[in-house]
Amino acid sequence: MAHKVHPKAFRIQGIADWNIRGFYRKNTAQYFEEDFRIKEFLSKKLKDASVEDIKIERVDNKINVIIETARPGLIIGRGGEGVGKLKAMLEKELLQEKSRTAFFETKGKKISLPAVEIKIEIREVRNPWISASLVAQFAAQQIEKRTPFRQVLKRTLNKVMGNKEVKGARIEVAGRLNGVEIARTEWLKLGQLPRATIRANINYAQAQAYCTYGVIGIKVWIYKGEQFKEENQ
Template identity: 65%
Template sequence: MTHKVHSKAFRIKGMEDFNIRGFYGKDMPKYLEEDFLIKDFLRKKLSEASVANIEIEHSANKLNIIIETARPGLIIGRGGEGVEILKKIIEKKIYDIKSPAKTKAPARQIKIDIKEIKNPWVSAMLVAQMSAQQVEKRMPFRQVLKRNIERVMQNKEVKGIRMEFSGRLNGVEIARKEWLRQGRMPRQTIRADIDYAIAEAHCTYGVIGVKVWIYKGDKFE
């Protein structure tokens, strides 16, 4: 029997890397709770900042958070005050839970790096977010499908795209799934550079799921 596998998880060993990196030791459960809390807070706090990805790196006495966004100015703020506010909130949240950082000295230094995504139309997460927002504004889902696929395929680095909507599409009684593909999409090829993301559109008649696959060619190490 076949099984559905996350496109990035399928490629982690050969072509992709984990979003959370570091050595946890015996305190792994506590650190994982801490990482989940940080990522959950940042996704909610920066929901309007077009955040594509959040990576967390652990070292001996440092915690490095890398945020990939298409709107870095909204996060950084005037004179970097936005980043400093985020640091203080994260420090407080880490201290509030029973994490190793609270019980062991010295306390870890938190660093936040902002990476700008210059072209949001080549990021699967940003395309999924924009599509979900358009559906929430009552745009017909087929129009969103065709328009966004055409916009993504205008980029030379993109070799193919697949976009899928599922749920009570246009408010009908019976939930269904519809998808559209343009170009190549070799989802079973491990060396294929496929960016995959999921987003949700919260409408008055229910939740619409949005999935996006963007194929950018093959990776050769």
């Protein structure tokens, strides 16, 4: 049987890049845990802010958090006060997490990570319809509003294919579609989608729609043509 591979992980040495970048001399697992907590906290806080991705860059004891969103004004707030509040909440959450978690305790040794300086950078996503993450979030919102899933697939795919950068796209939904008793998988595809080509620039994301009859899983692939490493840099 074929094995499913994440499209981005498949291309990480070719045209894709890591979401978390940094070098850890020791306590690597603890730093990974801290990075995971940062992404988890921000994802929950900014659930309705059309966030495409959250990237983390570490240099010494400084953390640069890059938030890519289609609605930057909602996060920045008036006079930038939104970013300041978000930074304060994140610092407080990390401090509380370090004090209460047992993950940082090993046999006969309690590990404490040094204090870090956090900087939050907001980047605008100008066209949300070529972002697989934002398209998946849109489809999930429509399904949660009880829109028939076939209508959601067709409408969303037509909007995606209306962009000249897009060469092909596929949207897949799985679960108790329209509330039926037996779960199944349905998908719709337009254009090209060479998933086995490493230099193919494929944007992939998944989301969940929480309905009264269960959870509907949504996967989105958007193909933007072939790309070489030099072009990405």
